[in-house]
Each structure stands twice: as C-alpha cells, then as structure tokens.
Amino acid sequence: MAEGQIVAGFLAPHPPHLIYAENPPQNEPKAECGWEVLRWGYERLRKDLSKIDYDVIIVHSPHWQTYVGTHFLGVPHFKSLSVDPVFPNLFRFHYDLNVDVELAEAIHDESKEAGLVVKMMRNPDFRVDYGTIISSHLTNPSWDKPIVSISSNRSTSYYNVDVMQEKMVELGQATRRAVEKSGKRAVLLSSCSLSHRHFTTEAEVPEDMSREHIYHHGQYLWDMKIIDLAKRGCAREIHDIMPEFIEQAISETDAGSLSWLLASLDYPTMPAELYGYGSVIGTGNAVMGWIPETAEAKQ
Numbered sequence: 457m458a459e460g461q462i463v464a465g466f467l468a469p470h471p472p473h474l475i476y477a478e479n480p481p482q483n484e485p486k487a488e489c490g491w492e493v494l495r496w497g498y499e500r501l502r503k504d505l506s507k508i509d510y511d512v513i514i515v516h517s518p519h520w521q522t523y524v525g526t527h528f529l530g531v532p533h534f535k536s537l538s539v540d541p542v543f544p545n546l547f548r549f550h551y552d553l554n555v556d557v558e559l560a561e562a563i564h565d566e567s568k569e570a571g572l573v574v575k576m577m578r579n580p581d582f583r584v585d586y587g588t589i590i591s592s593h594l595t596n597p598s599w600d601k602p603i604v605s606i607s608s609n610r611s612t613s614y615y616n617v618d619v620m621q622e623k624m625v626e627l628g629q630a631t632r633r634a635v636e637k638s639g640k641r642a643v644l645l646s647s648c649s650l651s652h653r654h655f656t657t658e659a660e661v662p663e664d665m666s667r668e669h670i671y672h673h674g675q676y677l678w679d680m681k682i683i684d685l686a687k688r689g690c691a692r693e694i695h696d697i698m699p700e701f702i703e704q705a706i707s708e709t710d711a712g713s714l715s716w717l718l719a720s721l722d723y724p725t726m727p728a729e730l731y732g733y734g735s736v737i738g739t740g741n742a743v744m745g746w747i748p749e750t751a752e753a754k755q
C-alpha cells in the first residue's frame with residue numbers, strides 16, 4: 457500500500473451564518489445574501505481543492521465538547537437535523553454524512569498509544585455537532601467524501617492553555633502517523649474562528665451587512681498578526697503565541713483545533729494561502745490553508 461499523506465490543511469471557520477447565506481437545499485431558513493467575502497473565500501478554497509485527489513476529510517471541532525478525553529465519531533452513517541442552539545433562526549440543517557470509521561479508529565489507536573485519553577463514539581443516534589457539519593459542508597458541499605470528526609477535549613477550560621497545547625501536539629502527530637499508515641490522502645480542517653468576541657444582539661435582518669463590522673480594533677490586530685505569520689510560513693510562531701492570542705482575542709482556537717492542525721502538518725514553512733477574512737457578528741474569521749503538494753510542484 458502506498459504511504460498515505462495529509463494533502464491539505466485548512467482553517468475552516470464555521471459560523472452558521474455562512475450556510476444560511478449560501479442557501480443550500482439542506483438548510484431550512486433562507487437568506488437574500490450576506491458575508492460574501494468569506495463565502496467567496498470558501499469558493500476559492502473549493503476551486504483549489506478540486507485540483508487535488510483526496511479520500512477523506514478530517515475535522516476537529518470546538519462544538520463537540522468532551523471533557524474526558526478526545527472522542528471520534530465511530531458510526532459509519534449519520535442522518536438527522538442539526539439546529540444551532542444560538543441561531544435556530546439561521547441554521548436548521550438536514551445532514552446525511554458518512555464516516556471513515558477505519559481511519560477514525562486508527563487515529564484513536566495512535567493517540568492512545570501516545571498516552572492520550574481517547575474514546576470511539578458508537579451511539580448511532582448521536583447528533584453530530586454543527587461545527588463539524590458547517591466546516592465540512594463549506595469545504596465539500598457535495599458530501600461525496602467520508603469524514604472523520606474529532607472532538608475538542610476543552611483542556612484550556614478544564615486545565616489550562618499549556619495542557620491544551622501539549623495534548624494537541626500529541627493528537628496532531630498521532631493524526632499524521634495514522635494517515636500515513638492508512639495509505640489514504642486526507643484533507644484536514646480546523647473548524648474555528650480567530651478572534652471571537654461577538655455582538656449580543658442581532659439585526660432585524662440577519663444578513664443586513666450594514667450592521668456587520670469588526671468588534672474591537674485590538675482583536676482585529678491580533679487576527680492580522682496570526683494571518684501575517686501564516687502567510688509568511690511561520691506556523692511554529694503561531695503555535696508559540698497561541699496562549700497569548702487565546703487570552704487577548706478570546707479566540708475560538710482555545711478549543712485546540714488550530715494547534716492540532718499545525719502539529720498535524722508538522723508546522724509548515726510554506727506560506728499559507730489566504731482565501732478570505734471577514735467578521736461574522738463581530739468575530740474574526742480567516743479561510744486559509746496549506747496545500748503541500750502545490751508547494752512541491754512550484755519548486
């Protein structure tokens with residue numbers, strides 16, 4: 457069997473507003489428009505991804521929160537309705553997805569061997585979290601590839617940010633080892649925003665873009681700092697300043713998704729491709745990523 461590899465890794469934020477504004481048939485609420493820069497960014501991501509052969513999407517989501525260890529979806533097929541608890545007016549999504557259970561088990565086993573507390577989630581009635589669903593949909597709306605979904609252990613909240621960082625390094629390395637042994641070509645998604653302070657009231661028309669803006673200049677500067685480092689190929693530095701970023705920008709990266717992605721990619725030194733940046737209810741969101749093969753092809 458040929459050696460598997462991670463063929464791309466993306467920061468793929470999951471505001472439900474992006475699905476709402478996109479009007480896919482699976483979502484009940486319908487919008488006129490909204491958050492175009494981010495949605496056009498995802499369009500460009502999909503265009504780049506369409507040039508790459510891959511077998512599976514692996515997503516780490518802040519909205520599957522497991523306080524005892526890291527969990528993996530372990531049932532081959534899920535079909536149900538996902539309703540955003542905060543925005544039920546925007547996101548009522550009928551999902552129908554397949555899971556690569558074999559690869560999920562392989563990452564589970566590698567992680568266990570590395571000393572992490574892990575568990576396969578075998579409940580067929582489990583409701584898949586909306587972070588996993590939204591990032592997966594925006595990356596691959598045809599849902600023609602299976603996914604592996606990894607929970608967030610929330611160790612930043614339960615222990616501290618340094619514990620989170622250490623665990624995500626282990627989890628990322630285990631993910632990479634499992635992918636390589638599997639012979640599969642995997643696309644990884646870190647399902648999270650950057651700065652995450654947000655509005656507490658909603659416009660009468662949610663997609664009224666005259667109401668959408670950056671929440672706080674200091675948090676915007678932090679987002680620009682992270683994007684600048686990514687564009688300059690300084691992934692290791694992003695890992696190193698993650699604790700300060702999380703504290704100063706109330707970042708959703710506290711869930712570990714981006715730390716896991718960077719570790720899985722072994723801290724790429726190639727420049728990240730920035731597909732788009734924009735605010736959603738004031739939170740900062742970057743759609744960007746690394747496609748190692750394109751870097752090799754250019755050399």
Ligand SMILES: [Fe+2]
Nearest residue numbers: 470518519708
């Ligand atoms: Fe979120």
